[in-house]
Amino acid sequence: MYKHRFIALIAILTLAFIFLPLILIVITSFNSANTISIPLDGFSLQWFAKVFKSRSLMQSFKNSLTLALLASVIGIVIGLVASMALVKRPGKVSNTLLSIFLSPSLIPGIVIGYVLFRFLVVVxxxxxxxxxxxxxxxxxxxxxVRIISASLKELDESIEEAARTLGCPPTRAFLTVVLPNLRPAILSAFMLSFINSFNNIPVSMYLKGPGLNTLPYAMMNHIEYNYDPTVSALSVMLMAMTLIFMVLLDRSMNTQQTRTKITKGE
Structure with a gap:
């Protein structure tokens, strides 16, 4: 009995450690005071309005949104092609290449940003x-690459073979049989890619320029010179956007899994 209480206490403390900062951000975003402070001096929505009035924050938001979408879509296309090539030819070379694809995430982002700046921009x-x-x-x-290749390894190859046996061309078999079964993996890869690109600071810090600022870096600059709850309000808006995005993605994946079960006759 005491063991279960101890586990429950650890779980509660862990949840508090995760969600307490988020709750504090939400509370301070509605504060009428000119500084980020608790307790509240009064309820106000002025900081949400200030977000939309700030040209630098709105332009940075558009830049980050466009950049994250472009990088995620291009990454999905390249990752899908690379995963097909690696999974269709299993072996030591393929496993080594899969490990190499993971290597950029093992290197500190600030190092990647500096190297890319020196090589791409300077050289x-x-x-x-x-x-x-x-x-x-x-x-x-x-x-x-990692998410799509893992899904490809679990995909039943007999489905594609059956389609081609029935006279379906290879390209059409891939588009109508293989690709729909990879939809949950593609959506998951897109979500992770978009969030990591949108929130990235180290690489953007080196490769940004005049009129080409990203939202995380703009928020960091705003906090440096202004200690008002504008950034708290913007953070709440971003959390809401992310939550809506994840809910829609989860529903889309559940719908796809239901259709797959119906197709298989389960």
Missing amino acids: LQIPLNLALILGHLLIVLPFC
Whole structure:
């Protein structure tokens, strides 16, 4: 009995450690005071309105959103092709290459950002916007390859073989049979890629330029010079956006799994 109480206490403390900072951010975002403080001086929505009035924050949000979408979509396409090539030819070389694809996530982001700046911008003279996309692509690609390749390994190859036996061309068999079964993995890879790209600071810090700032870095600059709850309000909006995104993704994955079960006659 005491053992169960101890485990429950540990679980409660862990949840408090995770959610307490988020709750404090939500509370301070509605504070009428001009500084981030608790307890509240009064209830106000002025800081949410200030987010939309700030040109730097809104432009940075658009930049981060566009960058994360581009990097995630390109990463999904490249990751899908690379995963197909690695999984279809299993062996030591494929396993080694899969480990190499994981290597960028093992290197500190600030090191990757500095190396990319020196090589892409200084040496190759690549424009900053293209260098920033390539840098974020390097961040998201390991997630895409690992998730999609794991799903491909679990996919029953007899489904594709049956489609081709019935006269379906290879390309059409891939698009109509294989790709729909990979949808949950692709959506998961896209979600992880988008979140990691959107929230990245180290790589963006080196590859950003005039008029090309990202939202996390803009928020960090705002906190440095302004201690008002504007960033708290923006954080609440981002949390709500992420929550809605995850709910829609979860429903989409559940719908796909239900359709797959119905197709298999389960």
